[in-house]
Amino acid sequence: MASLFLRRAVLSTVPASRVLVPRAAAPSSVEHTSDARTELIKKVLFELPSREPLELSEEDQERNETIERAWKLVKMIEREARDAELERKFRAMREAMLELERTNERLFRGALVRNRHITFPRQMKIPTETPPTAGWDYSYKAPEAIEATPTKAQKVDESSS
Template sequence: MLCFRRVFRPFYCFSLKKTAFLRHNSSIQKTIDSKTDLLLRILYESPVCPPIEFSEEELERHEVIHRAWQIHKRIKREELDKQLEKQYNKMKRACIELERTDKRLFKAAMKKKKYYFPVEMRIPTETPPVEIWKYNWATCSEGSKT
């Protein structure tokens, strides 16, 4: 895999004014406070500097890196799609096999439930929790939730 490093950084240039303008009741007032001045300048003033001009070599390098990154993202997306398709096909085959072997279990497995996932449980994530298992966990109807 190619190693890419950051070539271009975002560049913003703000003009250094001593006073900022604050719109109040459709009239313009000057602010004296330096904190307010700084906040207004950072939040509402658009960049004044023109965009950076690249040489042909830099532009070509940027395009190559961008294309390589897009290809990398596409490959990762296709791998994930293949993995999900394999999982789906395995689930489908397992359901067909369960239907052939035991109709009662198949109907119980395919039965629609009112709730798909307990709301009071931890949200599923890709990283493990700090506390692996809550041994005294109970639903709201069973007792106190910890």
């Protein structure tokens, strides 16, 4: 059985004009036999490897579920923060457009016109959320430690001694 992922990957690499749509075929008098090499290639490419289920103790299962829930919570918080930031930006953009409409009608209409002949600036850096390629700076030296002012808790401890 071919995996859905591999089918999509193959279809995404083939131009749309070359994708063949399966059609109902007339019964053929010729039997289609495939050789062993083709069967082996199909098996290697399309069959999912069988995995044996992990046998975890109750404690390990609970630990795993706790980690999964914490990870989902972190991702949810990140997603909500990103959504809130986008909402804030769109709200500010909407308010700016309303202000422009109130102050200068001609500029407002000009801002809404789309120019069909604008090409995307090729020199623009693609926005990403990945770490930089430079990586870790191994030559970094920590600054000299500065004497910190004592905190309230430290002052209380010193005065009680």
